[in-house]
Amino acid sequence: MLVYLSAPSLQFLLCYQVSGPPLGVSYVTTASKTWKEAQKYCRKNHTDLATVSNQEDMKRLQHHVPAGAWIGLQRDWRWSRPGVEFNDSKWSPGQPDNYNSNKEDCVWMTKDGWHDDSCASVYKFICYDERKTSGNTFYVSTDEMTWREAQNYCRTNHTDLISGVQQLEDFKTNPLYMSLYTQEPDEKLWIGLFRDPDWSWSDGSNFSFTNWDEQNPDPDRDPKKSCAMTTSGGAWSSDDCNETKTFFCYDDSLFLIKENRTWEDALYYCRDLYGDLVSIANLDQQLWVQERAKMATTYYVWLGLRYTCTLDVWFWVSDETSNYTNWDPSKTTGDDCNMSAAMDRRGGAQVGQKDQRRKPVQFHLFQELTTTM
Template sequence: MDLATIYNQAHADSLFLKDYKAWIGLHRKTPNKWEWIDGGDYTFQWPSNEGNNNNENCAVIGYNYYNDKRIYSRECDTKSFSACRIINSSSVTIVQEMMTWSEAKDHCMKINQELATFTKEEMTFFSEQNFPIWIGLHRNDSSWKWSSGLQEDKYWKLELSDNKDCVTITSKTKTLAAENCQTLRPFLCMKENVILVKENKSWEEAFEHCRGLGSNSNLRFNLLSVKPGDEHKYVVNRIKEADTNEVWTGLRFLGDEWLWINGKDVLYSDLLKCPPQGRRCGAISKSNSSTVAARDCQERKNFLCYSY
């Protein structure tokens, strides 16, 4: 698990980042009584298992991708966004900085508002926001680097700026921007299921290596299959740290056709229809973002495994 690496705009646009939670003016004053900050009784239905934990004495409203809004109990010292509201107004301001419940209460007061109180009908005041989220791109001397170790290939065209050494992606518009690393923001983690193995092996040895990776877990591994387009470009970015210029994939010519060893359709139209005997395994090059090359299966290369 690491802070997210975002390879291109198509990858960014595929991410679902709209969920957020914001402190509201609801807290527990006694063990059995939740009330609004203005003294009103709380009469909403809690989601299952919420509101009963003795350590969770403050509340947030959660907004998700499906425009669903629910109230959750949280420990007051955790950090979240804040929902501020002008008294007797239908306007709710979501403050997109991470803070504790007490800090949120004070912040709302400073802008002449209060932590939001509302009726069930007024939950419609809460809507989608466009907020920044930390990802793994950060300044590395005079260039940008991902926390996963990959060098940024200038796709995002970020400029270096004083005191703005870390990068966020916005939840709605999916744009990247450099910010001060000390700013408190939500963050995006991703579990990488593609593994670059930096060992030089023949295609058959690479195949056996991948298949053996899951022997001590519930995961299964195989050589990677790839589609043309953005998925191929993602793989090219993923192999920039390889020790060989090309890496093996799970593409093999068997019988009279090219096949991915996991059964996926082969969508590359420019592969040799009848490759010579010495060029019947597929490799991807660091320098070619559009196709797979037919290579001698005995050549020794790094390779890509994936878990499923």
């Protein structure tokens, strides 16, 4: 939604370079890669594996993307400690198995490998202690806890649950490991590996749109199939992330810039370095821009919508013609000659605001997505 704000206000802003639909599919590969390899390639050469935000995006993919191609949707395993990537595993044979569809989203280890289990189960656990508060890099609990309780304990009293293959390898050379498994050869210990309960997009987008194939209505059924791909009908199915498939990337020309600008300064800045302040022509673009605006730290984000007293009308500075509006119903649009529109990052509302000419405001610079299909 949009609201208007008074002229002296200071906000972030959104810029664009080339107008286009909210999803740009720029490159469909002929080479086959695993999901992780495809993600790495897309991030290096484009923006990321493709995100699908609505049915229109899906229709475009159906025409341009072959069946069985990776998209950027995953339900992957993650390490508890931020910044540690899940790129190697030490599963025991037959694991993970999500036994009896028991939502086994947390992992414990023995000396023989990893097993998935319900996060509500209780076991002892291993903390990584960067500060060595216990006199050791690692701490093995004497009490049993659920996985979440163990994570909270480790973060409160040490650093985190042990995370990453390297830390686990280091633990195996620690005297605690030899002492523990000499006394208790089959001891089960929580480690910091868990799986998100929900599917998520590789680029961090939070779109709720899904399009699972009717033949695969429960993508969580097989825990080994935690990456999404397209089907011949344009819907989605899940498969083992280690399988090799074609894939497609997208180019997102929305850029986040942190500077302090008034609306007028922001307009000139965008036009000098990029194209213009962003215009929103339809709901699809609204949702896409709204998702990016959530990354702002100010409550509102400048748009390229301006009020003119001469014509008594709101207009997009890019000269685009659109009847689409999304004004916040709790606010009025007013008729001040210095009014400009902004988006509420908390809910996507459009607001009108007067241009601020005295104080600078930090802003985010975005550009609309382009399509090169």
